[in-house]
Amino acid sequence: MRRFGLARTRTRLIIEAALDAVITIDGAGVITGWNPQAEAIFCRSRQDVLGQSLAETIIPERFRAAHQDGLQRYLAGGEPTVLNRRIEISALRSDGTEFPIEVSITPIQSGKTTTFGAFVRDITERRQGEEALLASKARLSSVIDSAMDAILTVDEEQRVVLFKRNDDSTSSSSADRRQSG
Numbered sequence: 001m002r003r004f005g006l007a008r009t010r011t012r013l014i015i016e017a018a019l020d021a022v023i024t025i026d027g028a029g030v031i032t033g034w035n036p037q038a039e040a041i042f043c044r045s046r047q048d049v050l051g052q053s054l055a056e057t058i059i060p061e062r063f064r065a066a067h068q069d070g071l072q073r074y075l076a077g078g079e080p081t082v083l084n085r086r087i088e089i090s091a092l093r094s095d096g097t098e099f100p101i102e103v104s105i106t107p108i109q110s111g112k113t114t115t116f117g118a119f120v121r122d123i124t125e126r127r128q129g130e131e132a133l134l135a136s137k138a139r140l141s142s143v144i145d146s147a148m149d150a151i152l153t154v155d156e157e158q159r160v161v162l163f164k165r166n167d168d169s170t171s172s173s174s175a176d177r178r179q180s181g
Contacts, residue, residue, distance in 0.1 A: 015033070016036055018035060018119075021038035021042070021121070022035040023035075023118045023120060024108075024116065024118070025054045025115065025118070026113075026115050029067070029068065030051060030052065030054070034050060041093075041120065042057075042091070042092075042093055042094060043095065044093075044094045059091065060090050063089065071116075074114075075114060082105060083105050083116075084107075086103070088100060088103075089101060099122060100123045100127050101121060103118055103120045103121075104118070104119050105117070144162070147164060150163075150166045
């Protein structure tokens with residue numbers, strides 16, 4: 001019995017120290033677990049959310065019906081659509097602002113009871129980085145397209161990765177030129 005208590009304490013400490021938010025809900029969609037990272041990401045304390053509906057707490061209104069339908073379908077024996085894989089979706093902070101998250105949700109079967117564990121990561125910074133990279137690529141492309149002179153770019157192994165003649169014909173790599181020639 002003592003070993004069980006130690007294992008349970010260890011598991012609780014791991015969840016509390018996790019870098020991702022760890023949220024658990026019961027089969028009715030009621031929040032039963034909320035770790036410190038969930039508090040930080042969603043700006044909601046554990047005391048405020050335990051016993052509350054997950055859908056009403058962090059799921060944007062436009063996704064709530066799909067969440068409830070998916071939960072009921074799975075519990076009735078249907079095929080899961082978002083379980084056991086990572087998805088990217090929007091979530092709500094306590095002030096109602098939406099932000100992008102990556103979430104993986106796993107069903108947990110204990111006897112006849114099904115609960116769900118969600119591992120959530122705020123991907124706002126990653127999305128901002130992706131958007132900045134796309135904007136940078138678009139600016140570079142614009143500069144290249146408007147260049148009056150020829151442009152030659154090579155990688156660290158001295159392979160041509162971009163060649164633009166001043167007659168507006170552009171090739172992205174020497175491999176492309178070999179395939180077309």
